[in-house]
Amino acid sequence: MSTIGRRDFLKSTVGLSLAASPLASMNFAQAAEAKSPPDLKYAVKIGMIGEGKTFEEKFALIKSIGFDGVELNSPEDVNFEEAAQAAEKTGIKIHGIVDSIHWKIRLSDPDPAIRAQGLEGLRQALRDCKTVGGDTVLIVPGKVADSEKENFQQVWDRSTEQIKLAIPNAEKLGVKIAAEVVWNDFITKPEQLVEYVDQFKSPWVGAYFDCSNMLKYKVPSATWIRKLGHRLLKFDFKGYSHDKQWVKIGEGDEDWPEIRKALSDVNYNGWATSEVAGGGRAELQDIYDRMKKVLSA
Secondary structure (H helix, E strand, O other): OOOOOOOHHHHHHHHHHHHOOOHHHHOHHHHHHOOOOOOEEEEEHHEEOOOOHHHHHHHHHHHHOOOEEEEEEEEOOEEEEEEEEHHHHHOOOOEEEEOOOOOOOOOOOHHHHHHHHHHHHHHHHHHHHHHOOOOOEEEOOOOOOOOOOOHHHHHHHHHHHHHHHHHHHHHHOOOOOEEEOOOOOOOOOHHHHHHHHOOOOOOOEEEEEEEEEHHHHHOHHHHHHHHHHHHEEEEEEEEEEEOOEEEOOOOOOHHHHHHHHHHHHHHEEEEEEEEEOOOOOOHHHHHHHHHHHHHHH
8 A cells, every 4th residue: 555545545435435325416515515594582572562561471471472582672761670680580581672762862863962862862771781681772873864954974974973972881881782774764785784884893883684674675685684794783574565565474575595594694693583563472472483484494
């Protein structure tokens, strides 16, 4: 075996044996690139839970159905310490907070005083998120509402300025700011959202993507997800139809097989949150079943 060497001989024989086996028909390049399905946790928005008077009752209900978590709203006149205790008792995770004033008191408002109120609202949401053990605050940066006083560039510049002021708070609290774009005529392409997030040069700012809302702008959800990549902190969804608009989860135009593949491609493992009308046990059970069907088929 002096002419070929033992190691080279073994390599050649292994290769021949594989070629003679059923594995020979397999595309090894594709096999090497294959990724595991995303590991997802299922959640609802707090306003979807139509039964129960206390946090504990509401959380116990969704836990019994199969949900893993919930998002709360802030600023809001509720007892966040009580919510945190209810989450610990029931095993439901409060994974994040939705800024509840970002539409009315916008970071992009022409009035500096209103922008300051919006900033304080974001800071309060960050504090409340820390209290309940969450790790993101969802915020819509602004709305293109006026071609002269609140246009695209003004929304970009003003919201950027305010979010920069909140980054030290986010870092201190260990809670990320997750910018979401919806039907606000601001950021309608994934490349724009990538640029918006990247300008902060901070690990404390990322993206929150709605797989249903953005179908209106004719770019597939999977394309958004792939372009966002590591910037994608979380996603939520409904059911959107170009013809009927809002429909039940799974009955819209979302390409769920491709969305699942895109989530795997960017190694997303985390929260999947529905954002629909909700209701009592029966309605929430249906929502859970639909979520499982589209995301784990």
